[in-house]
Amino acid sequence: MTLYPIETGNFKLDGGAMFGVVPRTLWQRTNPADANNMIDMAARCLLIEDHERLILIDNGLGNKQSEKFFSYYYQWGDHTLDKSLAKNGFHRDDITDVFMTHLHFDHCGGSIVWNKNRTGYQPAFKNATFWTNENHWKWATEPNVREKASFLKENLLPMQESGQLKFVSRDQGPFLKNSELGFDILFVDGHTEKMMLPHISYKGKTLVFAADLIPTAGHIPIPYVMGYDTRPLLTMDExxxxxxxxxxxxxxxxxxxxxxxxxxxxxxTEKGVRLNEVYNFNEVFS
Known part of the structure; x- marks a missing residue:
């Protein structure tokens, strides 16, 4: 098995929304904001090469939305999904599986692209199976008012219509060992219904794809919970x-x-679990 970080593009979000009720005077120590209260964000995904499978975990915002849509997210830098895949010697047609932690647009928007004539949509990974879970799929395709703007039909329905959509099997508890994808999965419900956190055994260590349970290092303290979470008290417990x-x-x-x-x-620490050391990927897994 070989892992590759995949940078799909950077953007900005309102710092207050990202930290909920925590005051700016506290969260800006780790996530400094600009004059408009916006903080820098990544859309960093993970590629797993495992024998004949090439599994992509999440895929960023994509590029099919309107100019007005992207104007809200202040994209910056020159990262793209295709550039990052090519840097590691791959093409999107090589992907065999796309695993989506959840179906908010910044995690699955890259799943779907315009067709050649821009008359409709098609899967961006023509040879891949798209993986979610049945509970979350129902939650996303029948959205509540709070999350409706995050679950975009054009990101979701073409996966089902193509016949490429599959649901991860689940046990009764929140932790699924040895899933169909070859890694363990923790299911959490505070951010959104049945978000999935991959636990990957790699080179003698366990790497956890933290998704939106802990989106940045600044979110490690338990009260630092996003305003986007549907059940913030549950997030803190989880x-x-x-x-x-x-x-x-x-x-x-x-x-x-x-x-x-x-x-x-x-x-x-005396204040609870806190950051210890930070690394880039190659420092840990060179």
């Missing part, structure tokens, strides 16, 4: 349990949305 396990099992956290920190370790 985060507390996860962090305790992460410290005891020495997990490495892989950040999807931290524009400057790729991976971190954790430590227990």
């Amino acid at each position: 985060k507390a349990k996860f962090l305790e396990t992460a410290v005891s099992k020495e997990y490495l956290l892989f950040f999807e949305h931290d524009a400057f920190n790729e991976i971190c370790t954790l430590q227990t």
